[in-house]
Amino acid sequence: MLERILTVTHSATSDSSASPGAMNPVTVFTPLADIIEHDDSVIMLLDLPGAEPESLDVTLDKRILTITARVDLAPPDGFTPSHIEFGDGTYERRFVFSEKMDGERIDATLKDGVLRLTVPKAAESQARKIMVKAA
Secondary structure, eight states, rough: OHHHHEOOOOOOOOOTTSSSSSOOOEEOOOOOOOEEEEEEEEEEEEETTOOOGEEEEEETTTTTEEEEEEEEOOTTTOOSSSSSOSSSSEEEEEEEOTTBGGGOEEEEEEEEEEEEEEEEOOOOOOOOOOOOOOO
């Protein structure tokens, strides 16, 4: 049933515009996502470790939901890292909504590195009789 209301894409790639030997190539991460469908809404949970609310951009344009966040990790004051496996970069993920999703009423919260989006389903349109007036 999920395929009818939401299409999941994996469009993030490393930045190919960085020249070989560039000092700071941009790394693009695809955040993992869990999608839970309810009768009246869809809940999307995306893992964005290290993302801060001010770096997060959630945009819905022509039924395409784009989520981006910049992560600049710095070691805590007074500490020198001895081994790092996760670095600076950008998260990016896109989803395509169907007409059954109400993109006007999305609720978004970021807590403990998890972005939670609650997207209501659009109300079913009811058939109605249209009165015709004589001209």
